Amino acid sequence: MDELLGQTEDTDFVVTGLDGPRTRADRFVSLSFRVMIRRTASIVAALTGAAFLLAAAPVLAVQDAPNKKLKIVSSLPQTGSANAQTTSIVNGIKMAIDERGAMVDGFKIEFEAMDDASPQKGNWDGQIESANAKRAIADPAVVGYIGTYNSGAAKISMPLLNKAGLVMVSPGNTAAGLTKPGLGEPNEPAVYRPSGKVSYFRVVPADDIQGAVACEFCRNDLKAKKVFILHDRELYGKGIADVFKKTAEATGVEVVGFEGIDAKASNYRSLVTKIRAAAPDVVFFGGTTQTNGAQVLKDLRAGGAKIPFVSPDGTFEKAFIEAAGKDSVTKEQGGVYITFGGVPSEMLTGIGAKFVKSYQAKYGEIPEAYAVYGYEAGCVLLDAIDRAETKDRAAIIAAVAATKDFNGALGTWSFDENGDTSIRTMSINTIEDGAFKFVRTAGGAAKAK
Amino acid sequence: MQQTVAAAEFLAACALSRVDAVGGFARDGLLSSQEVFTQQLVTGLSNGMIIALIAIGYTMVYGIIELINFAHGDLCMLGAYFALTVVGALGVDQWAGTGGIMGLVLVLVGTAAFCGSLNWSINRLAYRPLRKASKLSLLVSAIGASFILVNLGLFWGGLPMDVFADGTSSAAPKAFPALVSAAPAAQIGDVIYSRTDLLVLCVTLPLMVALTYLVRFTKLGKAMRAVAQNPTGASLMGIDVERVIGASFFIGGSLGGFATVVYSLYNQTVSFQMGYRMGMDAFIAAVLGGIGNLPGAVLGGILIGVIRSMSDGYLEARWTNTVVFGILILILVFRPSGLLGAKLREKV
Numbered sequence: 001m002d003e004l005l006g007q008t009e010d011t012d013f014v015v016t017g018l019d020g021p022r023t024r025a026d027r028f029v030s031l032s033f034r035v036m037i038r039r040t041a042s043i044v045a046a047l048t049g050a051a052f053l054l055a056a057a058p059v060l061a062v063q064d065a066p067n068k069k070l071k072i073v074s075s076l077p078q079t080g081s082a083n084a085q086t087t088s089i090v091n092g093i094k095m096a097i098d099e100r101g102a103m104v105d106g107f108k109i110e111f112e113a114m115d116d117a118s119p120q121k122g123n124w125d126g127q128i129e130s131a132n133a134k135r136a137i138a139d140p141a142v143v144g145y146i147g148t149y150n151s152g153a154a155k156i157s158m159p160l161l162n163k164a165g166l167v168m169v170s171p172g173n174t175a176a177g178l179t180k181p182g183l184g185e186p187n188e189p190a191v192y193r194p195s196g197k198v199s200y201f202r203v204v205p206a207d208d209i210q211g212a213v214a215c216e217f218c219r220n221d222l223k224a225k226k227v228f229i230l231h232d233r234e235l236y237g238k239g240i241a242d243v244f245k246k247t248a249e250a251t252g253v254e255v256v257g258f259e260g261i262d263a264k265a266s267n268y269r270s271l272v273t274k275i276r277a278a279a280p281d282v283v284f285f286g287g288t289t290q291t292n293g294a295q296v297l298k299d300l301r302a303g304g305a306k307i308p309f310v311s312p313d314g315t316f317e318k319a320f321i322e323a324a325g326k327d328s329v330t331k332e333q334g335g336v337y338i339t340f341g342g343v344p345s346e347m348l349t350g351i352g353a354k355f356v357k358s359y360q361a362k363y364g365e366i367p368e369a370y371a372v373y374g375y376e377a378g379c380v381l382l383d384a385i386d387r388a389e390t391k392d393r394a395a396i397i398a399a400v401a402a403t404k405d406f407n408g409a410l411g412t413w414s415f416d417e418n419g420d421t422s423i424r425t426m427s428i429n430t431i432e433d434g435a436f437k438f439v440r441t442a443g444g445a446a447k448a449k
Numbered sequence: 450m451q452q453t454v455a456a457a458e459f460l461a462a463c464a465l466s467r468v469d470a471v472g473g474f475a476r477d478g479l480l481s482s483q484e485v486f487t488q489q490l491v492t493g494l495s496n497g498m499i500i501a502l503i504a505i506g507y508t509m510v511y512g513i514i515e516l517i518n519f520a521h522g523d524l525c526m527l528g529a530y531f532a533l534t535v536v537g538a539l540g541v542d543q544w545a546g547t548g549g550i551m552g553l554v555l556v557l558v559g560t561a562a563f564c565g566s567l568n569w570s571i572n573r574l575a576y577r578p579l580r581k582a583s584k585l586s587l588l589v590s591a592i593g594a595s596f597i598l599v600n601l602g603l604f605w606g607g608l609p610m611d612v613f614a615d616g617t618s619s620a621a622p623k624a625f626p627a628l629v630s631a632a633p634a635a636q637i638g639d640v641i642y643s644r645t646d647l648l649v650l651c652v653t654l655p656l657m658v659a660l661t662y663l664v665r666f667t668k669l670g671k672a673m674r675a676v677a678q679n680p681t682g683a684s685l686m687g688i689d690v691e692r693v694i695g696a697s698f699f700i701g702g703s704l705g706g707f708a709t710v711v712y713s714l715y716n717q718t719v720s721f722q723m724g725y726r727m728g729m730d731a732f733i734a735a736v737l738g739g740i741g742n743l744p745g746a747v748l749g750g751i752l753i754g755v756i757r758s759m760s761d762g763y764l765e766a767r768w769t770n771t772v773v774f775g776i777l778i779l780i781l782v783f784r785p786s787g788l789l790g791a792k793l794r795e796k797v
Contacts, residue, residue, distance in 0.1 A: 325624030
């Protein structure tokens with residue numbers, strides 16, 4: 001081996017001679033690479049340049065791809081109790097792609113559903129979400145990222161995808177601070193947009209509307225004068241609880257307690273005693289099924305608190321009813337009311353109703369509440385890809401941002417300058433006979449923009 | 450006659466006030482601070498007794514082979530799945546009256562036997578071959594066993610049974626049927642002593658008494674104490690050390706089995722992840738009381754339960770873990786071997 005290296009070293013000196021006498025460290029450079037250097041300096045430069053281009057602008061590779069394939073990925077928590085919900089979102093996306101025969105403007109559309117949850121957490125996992133985003137960025141064929149389900153997970157992938165210039169369309173994030181200035185932390189949403197451009201869009205109305213609607217419902221329909229607010233200390237749960245609190249204070253509903261829970265605790269009996277002592281008319285829980293919403297409800301009932309339990313869309317899934325058990329959700333026990341950023345599947349009209357029908361025909365069950373948002377996210381992204389002149393990431397971002405009066409399953413709507421939908425319709429739902437039941441709409445109709 | 454009427458009226462009033470207080474917050478008066486304190490204490494004691502029963506499993510194994518059996522919490526989790534399966538197979542609707550009590554006893558004993566045998570098997574397969582290896586290999590083996598159990602739980606939750614929601618989402622938390630209703634067994638003022646609180650007491654206390662008797666006064670107990678003190682010496686005295694170790698695993702595991710049924714009836718939720726929290730609380734309790742010391746584990750468990758409850762009640766819930774670990778650190782600084790731990794037994 002030494003002899004071999006010695007030989008090449010001599011030749012190197014003669015042929016390249018680029019950077020003066022070689023050091024011993026060069027001995028460790030692999031042989032094949034040496035062969036390359038031995039060509040001319042220009043080839044080296046060209047190769048380096050190409051490598052840089054590949055890393056910095058994967059888009060180019062897409063355009064040059066002879067087989068004209070584009071890829072869309074989704075990143076949703078598919079391990080854990082959100083699985084039923086997220087599987088139906090994935091089904092919705094697949095249906096949007098299938099409707100176009102998996103072809104857009106002569107390009108074949110591929111789809112991959114990634115999981116951003118880990119078995120250890122049974123919920124979204126920041127490490128996995130970050131890995132998913134990086135994997136999508138690194139694959140030059142990927143032109144769209146549908147996700148995430150949890151706002152907390154979006155916080156992690158948003159800056160990564162924004163920096164890389166890959167469009168992100170969320171079917172489920174509702175935390176207001178993700179897009180709207182002044183509603184979250186002081187540095188939101190700028191902190192998610194390192195490139196300075198908006199590349200994140202969502203088809204669901206945000207929590208500044210949902211939290212307010214929930215509070216209005218407690219005040220008007222449930223006649224609540226005193227509320228006890230709990231939250232799960234996550235971006236989503238705390239965010240919506242904050243909005244609820246603000247609205248309550250502004251409308252004269254007394255907030256008798258505001259507390260973050262330990263989402264992994266085995267029970268909340270002590271907290272329930274505290275709630276009993278405060279004697280509220282309603283308990284509002286800002287959180288999800290995965291952050292123990294059902295356990296809070298059960299312990300309230302076990303502690304003898306037969307008052308209405310109000311929670312946001314993070315608990316609007318069958319898994320919540322299953323985890324809570326059929327006894328604690330009944331009206332006799334106080335009732336459970338869940339707000340949702342839209343209307344439930346069976347209340348959809350037009351294209352939405354058609355979607356629900358074909359979903360049932362294909363998968364044999366009524367889709368979970370968020371399936372239609374998966375479908376809508378898929379449709380709006382494919383529509384944008386169709387409209388984009390060149391099929392590169394930047395053009396597709398611009399095309400998504402330019403979505404105006406989109407006629408979709410949720411109605412006719414547009415994206416505003418923050419990336420939010422113009423739809424503002426919410427619904428209030430309750431649980432009867434172990435199933436969700438629509439109560440009424442709230443929050444006002446879509447603002448045409 | 451008048452007295453009878455008065456008594457009847459009094460009883461009716463009592464019954465009504467109970468309904469009143471439980472349904473919503475119809476009573477005008479809030480809970481007095483003393484009532485709040487008592488209620489928190491009841492909650493803390495109930496939670497603490499469950500933790501204590503699991504902590505015994507940790508401390509028994511540590512006392513005998515100085516292994517922190519990290520799989521213990523997850524063993525309890527599997528026990529809960531076993532109990533739920535049995536409940537589902539027996540049919541939940543027929544559980545009332547004497548039949549209900551018989552069913553409950555069956556589930557308790559069955560789960561205890563299941564957990565005991567499983568713990569014994571884990572010892573036989575994963576720990577016994579490493580008896581002569583370093584303590585660290587044993588610990589890693591325990592962590593591995595814990596992972597295996599968690600994944601078994603994940604798989605189990607996907608069984609096509611009604612109680613597992615027909616196995617549609619294996620990882621989702623499952624509702625454990627309320628076989629013992631959470632209705633008040635007694636109510637003094639506004640303090641509710643629920644039937645589940647009573648159940649905790651009725652199951653844990655006799656078990657602790659029985660365990661104390663077993664360790665203090667039986668031949669097996671004597672052998673266990675001897676092995677804990679000096680395994681080599683014990684074997685020289687003709688004690689079958691491996692058999693005693695196996696028995697400790699079985700007893701510790703079955704206590705965990707009892708605990709997990711009570712836990713499931715109390716919280717009415719089982720999930721494949723619950724083992725971590727159960728195990729963590731119990732492990733802290735065992736360390737707090739002095740690991741290797743049985744009364745210490747019970748004391749530690751009750752303390753952890755009460756501290757948690759008080760912290761949830763009087764501070765904000767988000768400080769609870771900080772408070773628990775803060776107290777643990779303080780106690781370990783001033784009493785490194787725990788509250789009731791032996792002075793210092795260098796064995797590692």
